[in-house]
Amino acid sequence: MVQPHIILQTAYNVLQLVCKEVLSYLVDFFDFFFPKLCAGCDAHLRSGETDLCLMCIFQLPKTYFWDYDVNPIEKLFRGRLKIDGACVYLYFQKGGKVQQMLHRMKYKGQPQIGKHLGIMFAHQLVTKGKFLDVDVIVPVPLHHTRMTRRGYNQSMFIARGMAEVMHCRVDGRTLVRNHATLTQTKKSRYDRSTNVESVFGCEHPEFFKGKHVLLVDDVVTTGSTLEAAGRVLLEAGVAKLYIAALACPD
Template sequence: MNPALSLRELFRFLFPTQCVGCGNVLVGSELQLCAKCLMALPTTNYAVIAGNEAECRLRQLIPVEAAMALLHFRQGEVSQHIVHAVKYHGNSELGFMMGRQMGIALQHSDRFTDIDLMVPVPLHFTRRLQRGYNQSRLLCEGIAQVFRCPVESRAIRRVRRTETQTHKSHIERIANVEGAFRVVRPDLLEGRHVLIVDDVMTTGATIASCARPVLELPGTRVSVATLTVAGI
């Protein structure tokens, strides 16, 4: 038997860990998600679909080159458990894992071939201090391992702490995040093709608000990748 595997089995026996999706105890080489939940992930295939739902939604707000979301966000199902574990429970291993899956999807698409750098949607510094990390940055790190693209977190700053977008109407969401982001290092983005990364896209208002000052820079283009896309 592979000694590393047997050690892992022993560790699992002593400290059983549960699947983020269904709560069943993980076995063998399973990590974060059991094989059943992993197989049942509601993937969108949007990375290879031009004119997909996420892309159309964003194009009503901003001109994007291409947009993809890895999973459909479904209330009470695995995709919601994943987002919550990464966003609110500090599950960085899962964030990195899901980022890798996004990276694989991007890598297998011919629509994201000339991306120059990735920018995670920034949190306001007070929220980052509160949470201790930015979940979109975690996703970027996972993506970067597969997609081979640098991550740039210094270029954009969230200058206003916004209320949560949950329970807000489409119009309220747009007003809530209007002017919330500012480019503080235009030299890092000018003339580049920037991939903006976030965890959830609902109306696209937050991403659009983040992308607008980037699109004002000369010669800069924007594409978007999110972990999930919610129905509206």
């Protein structure tokens, strides 16, 4: 006679199989009507691909700054901010794929692209032995009105992706943005720097004392925003300050 627990176990296994099958049909059904598209080229994503297709990942215009002794971003901050290292993952061009990805990440409700790119960026850095002693990753904060409108801070997603690989924590509360940055396009570098000076502040500066901090933003162009945020961190007593951004102009 068959033992009751064997019957139960068999019924459970069959049920599990049926559920798996039904779930896979449902996934196919939704994929057919709501296909997931690549954030870089709009191609349909295949199974195993998320956010970006393999071709786009393969063709990402990487800066290879991690191979430089002193890279152009570190030169950009020379004489402006005391940093222990800086790096950028990709180049972006007007109308190019990277700009499209960043636009979707920032304005189209797809911040997970930032996490995905953050993971890939951090792998590159760790492989090259860069920023290995980071304690905490700090995303450049958004002003609360912009945060409310957008619903998320894209740099927080980049930071989370990087932290996953670098095995450190993320802090998005201590560094705060007091003002949304004013339009800066027609101002000189000096004016821009003074303009953003009071934009950032620290809620509990003692948190940063003695820490090795990696400050993360989505894009670096003039460097003024990162410079202003970085100064606040240095004033709070960070022992080492690193800077990372996903992209810079080509």
